[in-house]
Amino acid sequence: MNGIKYLLDTNIIIGMYERSPAVIDLLKSKQVSINECAYSSITRMELLGFPEISGAEIKIISSLLDQMSQLTIQRTIEDKTINLKQQHRIKLPDAIILATALSHKIDLLTLDKKLANKL
Numbered sequence: 001m002n003g004i005k006y007l008l009d010t011n012i013i014i015g016m017y018e019r020s021p022a023v024i025d026l027l028k029s030k031q032v033s034i035n036e037c038a039y040s041s042i043t044r045m046e047l048l049g050f051p052e053i054s055g056a057e058i059k060i061i062s063s064l065l066d067q068m069s070q071l072t073i074q075r076t077i078e079d080k081t082i083n084l085k086q087q088h089r090i091k092l093p094d095a096i097i098l099a100t101a102l103s104h105k106i107d108l109l110t111l112d113k114k115l116a117n118k119l
Contacts, residue, residue, distance in 0.1 A: 002069065003035065003036055004036060004038045004069055004104070004106055005032075005036040005106055005107060006030075006032055006037045006038070006106060006107050006108075007039065007040065007071065007097065007100055007106050007107070008038070008109050009108060009110035009115065010042075010047060010093075010097070011023075011111045011112060012026075013061075015111065017064065023111070030109070034067045035067070035068075037067075037069075038071045039065060039069075040070075040071055040100045041072050041073050042073070042093045042096045042100075043097060044070065047061050047065070048061060071100050073096060073100070076103050077099045077103045078099075080099035080103050081095045081096050081099040083099075084099055090114075094115050097110075
């Protein structure tokens with residue numbers, strides 16, 4: 001799929017923005033290159049949807065997202081999300097992000113241990 005290997009969860013992208021040592025270590029340990037990464041439409045909504053987000057933050061986050069591929073929500077992802085919601089107690093945004101990774105057969109990088117255990 002165009003060299004995409006990883007779907008980055010919202011908490012990973014926030015960690016990249018904040019230069020979190022845990023996120024940087026994770027990305028280095030897996031030798032992740034930004035051009036191998038994608039994000040879900042849900043992640044974009046979560047990142048840019050904060051009421052107090054500044055114009056400068058929007059610009060920086062948008063610039064970071066522009067370096068990756070966006071994976072939109074398609075019917076197969078909707079169906080996989082429904083299945084995940086039926087089988088697990090999982091929040092809708094997390095289910096969509098997980099379903100996106102599973103549908104595209106790429107690794108989900110997340111700091112959310114409960115979400116990572118659903119893989």
